[in-house]
Amino acid sequence: MYIRHLDIYTNQKTQVFPLAMLKDIRLGIDGNVWLKRVLQSASEQYYSGIGGTPSGLRKAIEKELESFKSASIHPLFVFSGLTLIRKEKPHVSDEGKTTKRNAAWESVNAGKMDVALSYWNQSHAIHQPDLIHLVMRILKEHGIDYIRAPYDAGAQLVYLEHNPKQIIHATYAGPELLMFDVERVITSIDFSKQSFSAVSKKTVLQDLMLTDDQFLDLCILAGGDQCSTFPSFVQSAFAPASVERLLQHRTGFNLIKSNANDQQLSKYVDVYFRVRCAVRHHPVLTDDGHVEPMNADQAPNDIHEFIGYCLPNEVYYYISRGLISDAALNALLCRYGAEFSPLCNGETKEYRNFLSGDIMKIKAQTITLIQSQLNTFYNDRKVSIIHWYDNSASTAQEHVVKPELAPVKVSDISNWKSGKQSVEKELKKAGIATPTYSFALGLVANPSDAAATVLAKDAEKPAPLATLAEVQTRHISKLLQLRSFIETSHVPSPYGKAILDAYKAHPTAPSEFQDALFIALELVRSELLTSRPYSISYNKKPVLEDEAATKAVRLVSRTASLIGARFKGVKSWAGPLNRDLLAFNSVNKVLTRNLRHLSEALILQMLLNNECQREELDFTDLATQLPFAYEPSTVLGILVKEYLETLALNSSSSSSNNNNNKEQALKQVEENIGATSASSLSDTIKEEVQRGFAFWDLVFDAVKSLGSAVRKELLQEFQDANNWIKSRKV
Incomplete structure (x- = not known):
């Protein structure tokens, strides 16, 4: 506060x-x-x-x-x-x-x-x-x-x-x-x-010569994130003149009332009392797991007027363990959410259409998941999202989160049960510690295995999941279904099959690529991971004259920027910047954030729906292993872009062999980004660029697997880019 x-x-x-x-x-x-x-x-x-x-x-x-x-x-x-x-x-x-x-x-x-x-x-x-x-x-x-x-x-x-x-x-x-x-x-x-x-x-208190109550009043009148500054406090509220004014009137309420003729203060009294009560009776989580107001014996009956409507104690407990963050719950409680401008300013049509289109659909899924397990009071509660670019007095517009926007309904993911395979045994066989998207998809890749996980309509509710691995696998499976990577019959959709095919082609691909591949395919579906420029291009003159080369570099560098460059964490990046890649990064960021909220809402829904043996779970383990916790910067995309453009320019003016050109290009990139930026990376420039290409290969094979599930023109963009960089990889 x-x-x-x-x-x-x-x-x-x-x-x-x-x-x-x-x-x-x-x-x-x-x-x-x-x-x-x-x-x-x-x-x-x-x-x-x-x-x-x-x-x-x-x-x-x-x-x-x-x-x-x-x-x-x-x-x-x-x-x-x-x-x-x-x-x-x-x-x-x-x-x-x-x-x-x-x-x-x-x-x-x-x-x-x-x-x-x-x-x-x-x-x-x-x-x-x-x-x-x-x-x-x-x-x-x-x-x-x-x-x-x-x-x-x-x-x-x-x-x-x-x-x-x-x-x-x-x-x-x-x-x-x-x-x-x-x-x-x-x-x-x-x-x-x-x-x-x-x-x-x-x-x-001795310095200001105030009582405890008067000091609280002074802090409220000073203004902050809960209350605007009292209009007549021109100086700081803690300046002698302001303190003297409060002392003259004895209480904050009297001081406000002395300006009652001012129409601007008509609502100030209400805000003043709300903040005052919020401090005196702020809800806290007690050591026995209940949420109670401070000074409960003196608390008013209408505490919801200044705190908000009460949630079940179980929800507050999951908040305390970090299982669910505040964004979606705040939007539901306050009936409003906000989208502020991203670092690139969000000026492109693509970004704004994404916010009002696909992102609203994810928000609809998130809010509906939470509503499905709360009191009926919340069922019909309208939530609106306000965007910074259409919130002026003349064009103020609210984007309502409607349940019907959700591409996959909450009811569609309610028919899961444990299949024929043991999750723990399959994890051991796969040699991995925690379930991944490709692991969960592999469990239902065979139609008979998928059918075994479908709960019949009239069947009894299955026994709660007993282990952390089972809960994580079910959570990932439902998340994949909500995002249409798994069909209603629980078999992988073309997008789910794309993840499986990509990891079959690259079985040693690092686990850190899992979230990024999920994001990449989401952006392919939205046609935002493309070789085409966005509606606003900040680099007016392309570095390469060949349009095919420019498109290939754009698509590959965008893809590479979906994974983060690895830093030592001692020195920070001081190399080249690219606003076009930052515009793409903003798309990635808003998608990652909303998928994280969806993932949290889903685990909350599973817990409140008694799908898990809660007494057997370590909730902090569960929370810290939820997906989409990390957001990459544009640095790896910049490195790949710098390398490809430098190599292309060198190759057009040199007759030396390709390997010499590659090494020379890497050396030039290192010189271009500067010694500080080069030494800030954990790996060499060559190793970082190789990671970028390794991820490109994974994404390309996934997109190739989609076939007719994507537009022919988009598929061709990936094929053209792959053909162009094939001989240029390091």
């Missing part, structure tokens, strides 16, 4: 203590506040130009965890969950950001990278929810405890610190935690100086 200018004020009141004071304590950490600071140390200078996940994120997190371990501090990370309900329709406007991004790219084209970075820094902050899945996965790998609060992480931390069981002994969070009933808050830790800073609430 951000409060305007509070951090500036409290920075002057913090005290510094030796880090040794925290030795052997259980430290509760606001995960969102901590991650924001970690991202500063893991900053990707050209992040806005390449997208994806910051390359230094894992290293930065692991360094922090090692520092906690060295200091003998035992962290418990608490991440925020659902947002508080808002009565008003959200206003989605990105005009300021899009203008600055365009200015940044103009500076890139003019070679003024410092100016471009300045514009990008003003126009973008990394969206933390996109990273939470990966962060939790890293914490899980290192055996670090974490939970997700039902709502705000701060309230949950207060509950944990006040708990008689002393679940945590101290709290590391933002100064906003002072609004709650706390003694002090640790606001920063400096491992290099072996010190930490903390602010005492008693010190703050």
Whole structure:
């Protein structure tokens, strides 16, 4: 719960203590506040130009965890969950950001990278929810405890610190935690100086000469993400003049009422009381698994008016384990979702048509899955998505998520039962630890095996799945069916068969290609993975004069950018940028994010529908192994593009043999991207480009398998591109 200018004020009141004071304590950490600071140390200078996940994120997190371990501090990370309900329709406007991004790219084209970075820094902050899945996965790998609060992480931390069981002994969070009933808050830790800073609430109240209630009022009037700044507070709310005004009127309510003649304040009282109640009675997850408001004995009966409608305790528990994120649930509870502009600005017709077309269909599946297991109150609840580009006062438009948009209905995936094959035995035979798409498809590749998994209409409900592997396999199978990779009869569709054929042709293809191949085939179906340029092309003059070559390079580099380049995580990319590839990356990102939400909604539906023996499952294992957790940048696509174009240009002016040309082209690419970028990669340029081609081969064989399931012209684009690069691979 951000409060305007509070951090500036409290920075002057913090005290510094030796880090040794925290030795052997259980430290509760606001995960969102901590991650924001970690991202500063893991900053990707050209992040806005390449997208994806910051390359230094894992290293930065692991360094922090090692520092906690060295200091003998035992962290418990608490991440925020659902947002508080808002009565008003959200206003989605990105005009300021899009203008600055365009200015940044103009500076890139003019070679003024410092100016471009300045514009990008003003126009973008990394969206933390996109990273939470990966962060939790890293914490899980290192055996670090974490939970997700039902709502705000701060309230949950207060509950944990006040708990008689002393679940945590101290709290590391933002100064906003002072609004709650706390003694002090640790606001920063400096491992290099072996010190930490903390602010005492008693010190703050004495300095401002306010009571606890008055301080809460001042924070609300200061404004933040839940309430706009009180109009007459021209200066900071924590400036002496503002504090004096509050003291004169004794309460925030009296101060607001003194401006009652101002029509702009007519709704302010309502917002003020809603935020005030939300702080005093914020819901928390108790140690016995229930969600209850703080100060429950004093809580009003209409708590849903300022928090939102209550969900089953079981849902909150799955939120706490990281099984489902907030996006789809927030949209259902608030009746609105929002699509903000991507890093490329989302100016192409293809991107916008994708949002209002195929992405809306995935959202329909996601929302319907959740609604199917909740109270009937939610069944007819209308959810609208607001897009940044049509939300001006004159063209405001809502895109309603309608169940009938879903290409495959929830009822269609309800007839699964265990087949003849043992999942565990088949996994062992395949030599893999966890189920993959190709594994799940292989179990139903034979029509008789597929028929054995179909539950007859009048049959009794099958026994719940007992093992993690069975749950994961069923989850993947249903996800494949929802996305039309598996038919109603449970046999693979042409798209499912394409995955099987691709992995038969490339049995040693790495497992990291699985999600990317799924995405590639989704984009082939939407005709967005194509050699054709999008409606807006940012590189006006093609590097190669041969149109066939230009098309081949475009398709292959787009495909390669669906997998991430591998970084050491110490230095960040400082090489060439490509806005056309960034436009494709935005398509990939929005699809990946929505497939992740669909995957989460599906596992939630399975659990609430009693398809699994819940007492046998480790939910954090299940959560951290869900698909679509990682988003690649454009870097590998850039490397493949640079190599192919350099090789083509060299070959046209050289009579030397092909192998010499390839090595020379790789050397030139390394020189072109610069020593810093080359040394930021875990592998050599050659090895990275080879990975790009390996993935292309996998995708090409999958698309070739589709045959008549795709347009003849699109199939020919892939064939032409493959013919062109065949002799140019390394």
